[in-house]
Amino acid sequence: MGIIEKIKEIEAEMARTQKNKATEYHLGQLKAKIAKLRTQLLEPPKGSSGGGEGFEVTKFGHGRVALIGFPSVGKSTLLTMLTGTHSESASYEFTTLTCIPGIIHYNDTKIQLLDLPGIIEGASEGKGRGRQVIAVAKSSDIVLMVLDASKSEGHRQILTRELEAVGLRLNKRPPQIYFKKKKTGGISFNSTLPLTHVDEKLCYQILHEYKIHNAEVLFREDATVDDLIDVIEGNRKYMKCIYVYNKIDVVGIDDVDRLARQPNSVVISCNLKLNLDRLLSRMWDEMGLVRVYTKPQGQQPDFSDPVVLSADRGGCTVEDFCNHIHRSLVKDVKYVLVWGISARHYPQHCGLSHVLRDEDVVQIVKKKEKEEGGRGRFKSHSNAPARISDREKKAPLKT
Ligand SMILES: Nc1nc2c(ncn2[C@@H]2O[C@H](COP(=O)(O)OP(=O)(O)OP(=O)(O)O)[C@@H](O)[C@H]2O)c(=O)[nH]1
Numbered sequence: 001m002g003i004i005e006k007i008k009e010i011e012a013e014m015a016r017t018q019k020n021k022a023t024e025y026h027l028g029q030l031k032a033k034i035a036k037l038r039t040q041l042l043e044p045p046k047g048s049s050g051g052g053e054g055f056e057v058t059k060f061g062h063g064r065v066a067l068i069g070f071p072s073v074g075k076s077t078l079l080t081m082l083t084g085t086h087s088e089s090a091s092y093e094f095t096t097l098t099c100i101p102g103i104i105h106y107n108d109t110k111i112q113l114l115d116l117p118g119i120i121e122g123a124s125e126g127k128g129r130g131r132q133v134i135a136v137a138k139s140s141d142i143v144l145m146v147l148d149a150s151k152s153e154g155h156r157q158i159l160t161r162e163l164e165a166v167g168l169r170l171n172k173r174p175p176q177i178y179f180k181k182k183k184t185g186g187i188s189f190n191s192t193l194p195l196t197h198v199d200e201k202l203c204y205q206i207l208h209e210y211k212i213h214n215a216e217v218l219f220r221e222d223a224t225v226d227d228l229i230d231v232i233e234g235n236r237k238y239m240k241c242i243y244v245y246n247k248i249d250v251v252g253i254d255d256v257d258r259l260a261r262q263p264n265s266v267v268i269s270c271n272l273k274l275n276l277d278r279l280l281s282r283m284w285d286e287m288g289l290v291r292v293y294t295k296p297q298g299q300q301p302d303f304s305d306p307v308v309l310s311a312d313r314g315g316c317t318v319e320d321f322c323n324h325i326h327r328s329l330v331k332d333v334k335y336v337l338v339w340g341i342s343a344r345h346y347p348q349h350c351g352l353s354h355v356l357r358d359e360d361v362v363q364i365v366k367k368k369e370k371e372e373g374g375r376g377r378f379k380s381h382s383n384a385p386a387r388i389s390d391r392e393k394k395a396p397l398k399t
């Protein structure tokens with residue numbers, strides 16, 4: 001029996017089993033069995049180099065965004081509108097057969113947007129090119145799940161399930177469970193609060209399923225069995241997802257209003273160019289990019305060319321900033337001067353561990369280099385943290 005059949009069989013057994021206190025342990029065990037099989041499914045088949053042909057697209061820019069959705073929801077139309085790169089769109093399904101990259105220029109940063117073939121139910125098990133598509137989604141920083149506003153709302157759940165089946169977790173944070181395998185000592189199970197979903201016996205059973213007999217487990221929140229399995233599997237990817245409801249030109253205003261109020265959702269129409277700017281700003285915010293402008297001593301910062309940092313990709317400290325400029329810079333840095341939201345006063349003297357925020361201005365003071373006298377508009381004109389204003393960007397001080 002193949003892996004997929006085994007999964008189907010266990011799913012059927014779970015559906016047959018009544019959910020109550022007595023069956024809780026059994027169901028937990030079945031969940032763990034499915035999780036193990038799904039992980040197996042993701043491993044490339046033995047003897048092959050990579051598990052089929054993937055979409056090899058080189059990463060480019062400061063972040064990567066994947067367009068995921070059913071066929072003909074308007075993914076390619078959207079890519080063409082946002083990036084200017086043409087991706088074939090048509091009224092028939094599966095128009096797009098491969099991965100088409102485009103670039104969005106936004107807020108002085110470059111975002112790689114990826115158009116992908118449509119996926120359908122069963123994609124995670126290899127239907128269509130589902131596995132390759134989802135692999136690209138996994139490699140991106142956020143996902144735009146494109147949905148047809150005029151179609152069933154069940155599509156969103158179906159796609160979420162497909163992505164979850166391969167270990168993606170959308171708009172969730174990692175469970176607050178500490179888990180460490182040990183060599184000896186048995187299993188120590190603890191929690192910092194009363195638990196309502198998982199008890200010691202259930203935890204033991206799940207660990208037993210994974211043949212783990214020595215481990216430390218500490219629940220720091222009232223997590224579920226699924227959370228525990230995620231932590232044990234350890235290969236989950238937690239990602240932001242924006243639900244993009246396209247084609248609002250063909251549905252009534254009440255439906256548009258309802259969809260727009262759902263969490264993490266943006267309603268758009270590619271045909272009428274409605275709300276695309278809102279989508280862009282939402283996308284950009286979710287990516288959490290941090291633009292830092294370098295200010296050479298005695299000169300104005302170059303506001304058109306930021307160093308772009310990200311908490312998910314390498315971090316946002318002064319040290320990360322220095323490493324971005326040059327690997328060997330850190331050792332020469334005495335301290336830095338910071339203007340912007342992260343500074344308590346202007347300019348603030350900061351060390352390497354200081355965490356920078358979007359639109360901060362940084363001047364590096366090297367060892368054996370004197371700091372600037374503090375003349376001019378970038379000297380503390382206010383004690384309150386504030387963004388560098390647009391006016392300051394447009395009319396910089398002449399030095
Ligand atoms: N009414 C309406 N139609 C749209 C809109 N955006 C796209 N379409 C149409 O929807 C159809 C499918 O668009 P595509 O861009 O090919 O969709 P896709 O998601 O890339 O489709 P596949 O590549 O086949 O998965 C085309 O006929 C588009 O013209 C919109 O905002 N409103």
Ligand SMILES: [K+]
Pocket residue numbers: 071072073089090091092093094095096
């Ligand atoms: K299409």
Ligand SMILES: [Mg+2]
Pocket residue numbers: 075076077088089095096115116117118
């Ligand atoms: Mg397409």
